[in-house]
Amino acid sequence: xxxxxxSGPGLxxxxxxxxxxxxxxxxxxxxxxxxxxxxxxxxxxLEWIATIFRTGxxxxxxxxxxxxxxxxxxxxxxxxxxxxxxxxxxxxxxYCARQIAPKQLVFDPWGQGTLVTVSS
Amino acid sequence: DIQMTQSPSxxxxxxxxxxxxxxxxxxxxxTSLAWYQQRPGKAPGLLIYTASTLQSGxxxxxxxxxxxxxxxxxxxxxxxEDFATYYCQQTNSFPFTFGQGTRLDIK
Numbered sequence: 001x002x003x004x005x006x007s008g009p010g011l012x013x014x015x016x017x018x019x020x021x022x023x024x025x026x027x028x029x030x031x032x033x034x035x036x037x038x039x040x041x042x043x044x045x046l047e048w049i050a051t052i053f054r055t056g057x058x059x060x061x062x063x064x065x066x067x068x069x070x071x072x073x074x075x076x077x078x079x080x081x082x083x084x085x086x087x088x089x090x091x092x093x094x095y096c097a098r099q100i101a102p103k104q105l106v107f108d109p110w111g112q113g114t115l116v117t118v119s120s
Numbered sequence: 121d122i123q124m125t126q127s128p129s130x131x132x133x134x135x136x137x138x139x140x141x142x143x144x145x146x147x148x149x150x151t152s153l154a155w156y157q158q159r160p161g162k163a164p165g166l167l168i169y170t171a172s173t174l175q176s177g178x179x180x181x182x183x184x185x186x187x188x189x190x191x192x193x194x195x196x197x198x199x200x201e202d203f204a205t206y207y208c209q210q211t212n213s214f215p216f217t218f219g220q221g222t223r224l225d226i227k
Contacts, residue, residue: 045207045218045219045220045221046156046164046207046209046218046221047218048209048215048216048217048218051214051216059214059215061215062121062215063215095163095164103169103170103173104152104154104169104170104211104212105211105216106154106166106169106209106211107154107156107164107166107209108165108166108175109165109166110163110164110165111163112162112163113163
């Protein structure tokens with residue numbers, strides 16, 4: 001059974017860089033799946049952030065481009081997200097998920113999510 | 121970007137009812153549409169992909185239909201565990217985008 005677990009600081013100061021990691025078990029990040037990040041501001045809807053494939057190929061949400069980096073660590077079977085110059089608008093729950101190519105890159109399964117608050 | 125618009129934003133229903141949620145895309149996306157269920161305090165879970173294919177393990181009371189720009193999610197015979205928020209998502213092209221969500225409450 002595939003399991004994803006997000007980790008990272010729960011509180012980040014404005015203008016600093018947010019770093020999150022998603023540890024994967026039950027599946028290899030070096031397999032044929034894609035891996036992605038999605039976020040959800042408090043009480044609001046879902047926003048796709050970024051996607052990466054084992055080759056290192058990436059896709060980023062243009063609304064965040066220039067501030068985000070997604071990367072893969074095959075040796076640790078995990079992938080990561082860095083979001084720079086954060087502001088209060090970046091507060092929310094951050095989810096990592098596996099994306100399945102034969103199913104049009106849908107997100108399944110999802111991690112439980114980690115709450116990130118941007119505040120001084 | 122492809123905009124996804126769900127209606128209604130919220131709906132109240134009773135156990136056993138049939139409910140339909142609509143999702144419209146700002147441009148044609150063929151059948152590149154997924155539906156997710158999110159219970160309070162939980163991560164979303166995949167219900168349906170390619171507009172009408174039921175994800176393994178999802179009860180058959182859930183069904184999806186549509187193509188192009190108009191899609192529907194129907195729940196027949198609501199169960200207590202179905203009261204949640206539902207999101208559609210287009211998988212046609214990057215950037216992937218979600219609808220704003222439809223909250224299904226108990227009447």
